[in-house]
Amino acid sequence: MKVPPPIPTPSQAKLQRICPPxxxxxxxxxxxxxxxxxPLFCKLTRLFKKPAxxxxxxxxxxxxxxxxxxxxxxxxxxxxxxxxxxxxxxxxxxxxxxxxxxxxxxxxxxxxxxxxxxxxxxxxxxxxxxxxxxxxxxxxxxxxxxxxxxxxxxxxxxxxxxxxxxxxxxxxxxxxxxxxxxxxxxxxxxxxxxxxxxxxxxxxxxxxxxxxxxxxxxxxxxxxxxxxxxxxxxxxxxxxxxxxxxxxxxxxxxxxxxxxxxxxxxxxxxxxxxxxxxxxxxxxxxxxxxxxxxxxxxxxxxxxxxxxxxxxxxxxxxxxxxxxxxxxxxxxxxxxxxxxxxxxxxxxxxxDSFELPTTNNNPFFLPWAMRGLLEEHLVRTKLEQEKNNLLQQFDDWKPTSKVLKDVKFRLEGINQTRPKL
Missing domain, CATH: 3.40.50 (Rossmann fold)
Structure with missing residues (x-):
């Protein structure tokens, strides 16, 4: 059962109109x-034998x-x-x-x-x-x-x-x-x-x-x-x-x-x-x-x-x-x-083992990680629509800070994963 969001009080509702959610x-x-x-057969089987x-x-x-x-x-x-x-x-x-x-x-x-x-x-x-x-x-x-x-x-x-x-x-x-x-x-x-x-x-x-x-x-x-x-x-x-x-x-x-x-x-x-x-x-x-x-x-x-x-x-x-x-x-x-x-x-x-990242972290790690994520079998099958939505959002994303502009630059290669039209 999906739980609906709580109903805000009048003061909370006013604040929500001022601030983005x-x-x-x-x-x-x-x-x-x-x-x-x-299935019914499995239910009946469990009455006589407990499955592993x-x-x-x-x-x-x-x-x-x-x-x-x-x-x-x-x-x-x-x-x-x-x-x-x-x-x-x-x-x-x-x-x-x-x-x-x-x-x-x-x-x-x-x-x-x-x-x-x-x-x-x-x-x-x-x-x-x-x-x-x-x-x-x-x-x-x-x-x-x-x-x-x-x-x-x-x-x-x-x-x-x-x-x-x-x-x-x-x-x-x-x-x-x-x-x-x-x-x-x-x-x-x-x-x-x-x-x-x-x-x-x-x-x-x-x-x-x-x-x-x-x-x-x-x-x-x-x-x-x-x-x-x-x-x-x-x-x-x-x-x-x-x-x-x-x-x-x-x-x-x-x-x-x-x-x-x-x-x-x-x-x-x-x-x-x-x-x-x-x-x-x-x-x-x-x-x-x-x-x-x-x-x-x-x-x-x-x-x-x-x-x-x-x-x-x-x-x-x-x-x-x-x-x-x-x-x-x-x-x-x-x-x-x-x-x-x-x-x-x-x-x-x-x-898993854990080590602190270094100050000169390899910039290719990010696009490699992104490629691996997008190539997961579940992503390419059952979650394909979500994947395509992400790729569209990437085009629309306009970062303003220098750090995030660099993130977008390093991820430009994901355009190669788009389905050919």
Whole structure:
């Protein structure tokens, strides 16, 4: 069932008339087809013999929504200690309440649209420090809500930036402690520093405890290894995660916020497009298309990695890192991904090697990645119309910045992939 967008309040409607609308790509329904019902013969066979389960590379939409009666919405804020960075990115404290309330509102919208009565409890976890320190600190706060979590049918975590790492490690501990044995769990991982911040940022920008964020750029670091272990725990427990990044994030590259080097069917990747900065043009649709392929279990051939640096927002005037958590679509997507998808048990998390890009990155990597993406069998068959639309949008795309003009120049070769008329 496709969930209609929430009806805006009069003040929100007025703001929408002033500001261009935001977007979250790709659309949930475009990524997952309805699961096919097995033939009658197969149903009868299953009564006598349990068939072997083959792990699926991606999920399907279930025929009906999951029935839930009690839910808990948990918010975990990010962490930026320097006064300068707080001025640019916004204060982290207080956002946990916003995340929890936004997650709860999304759950209630979904329940109302599906004719379900549900009770939702909100939990805001606040406290600053390094990741391990925050996990211990917030765990003590979370223990006060243990009974609510244990009695819930659905647990949703809304986390941002460094809070994504913290929230997923808290969730791994909840699973290991037996708090969420039978509950469905969904995570809105917004602009997470999964592979660290932009490599070109000077370490002087983020000092003190926040220097730890750069440790996530190294897979062999202790914090990275601990994070990956937590991810293995939560994904083995059928937790659904939406890694969503902002297309103009000034702190975290898209390849980091969408965690491009890991693979699992329970992971959904999406991009938030701030309507004030980016119109829904070729570039935003291309990024959304690459995310769609990843959601379908198909490689993007490194395209997101190649576009991450050109899409970087301005550290001095950009708002991409913080605007992402104000959009209801992010939370609605997380609820649908958690409660309207089929299971794919027994699939282990696959982690590819990761190295930071160099300052003299080979310019031919981008067109090569684009060619590989367009030559995928699914793209040339079932997604051919979307491919042709992208090629048309490329012609209409008129970038203004020097960096994006260079991106268009490097992609000019895709015209050779057009069907001959």
């Amino acid at each position: 935001n977007h979250v790509f790709p659309d949930f329904d475009s990524c997952y087809n309805l699961v096919e019902s097995p 389960q083959t792990p699926k590379a991606h999920l399907f939409r279930a025929h009906g929504p999951r029935r839930v009666k009690k839910a808990v919405a948990i918010g975990v804020h990010g962490f930026f200690p320097m006064r300068f960075v707080r001025t640019v990115l916004g204060e982290p404290t207080g956002t946990s309440v916003r995340f929890a309330q936004s997650a709860a509102a999304a759950i209630k919208r979904w329940a109302e649209q599906n004719g379900i009565e549900i009770e939702v409890e909100t939990v805001a976890l606040e406290g600053e420090g390094k990741v391990a320190d925050r996990v211990e600190m917030l765990w003590k706060l979370l223990e006060k809500w243990m009974d609510h979590v244990k009695n819930a049918d659905f647990v949703m975590i809304g986390a941002h930036s460094q809070g994504v790492v913290v929230g997923l490690q808290l969730l791994a501990r909840m699973i290991e402690q037996g708090w969420v044995d039978s509950a469905r769990v969904g995570v809105a991982a917004m602009a997470g520093i999964n592979l660290g911040p932009f490599y070109h940022l000077p370490t002087s920008i983020l000092t003190g405890s926040a220097k730890e964020l750069f440790e996530f750029q190294r897979p062999e670091s202790a914090v990275s290894k601990k994070y990956i272990q937590a991810l293995r725990v939560v994904l083995a427990h059928d937790v659904r995660i939406v890694f969503v990044g902002s297309i103009d994030d000034q702190l975290v590259p898209l390849e980091s916020s969408t965690f491009t080097n890991i693979h699992h069917p329970y992971i959904y990747r999406a991009v938030f497009v701030d309507g004030r900065v980016h119109a829904p043009n070729f570039l935003s649709h291309l990024v959304g298309f690459a995310m769609k392929l990843r959601n379908l279990g198909i490689s993007d051939h490194g395209l997101i990695r190649q576009l991450s640096t050109p899409l970087a927002g301005s550290l001095y005037g950009g708002e991409g890192h913080s605007r992402i958590y104000d959009d209801d679509r992010v939370y609605d997507l997380t609820v649908r991904h958690a409660l309207e998808t089929t299971d794919s048990p027994g699939v282990p998390l696959r982690v």
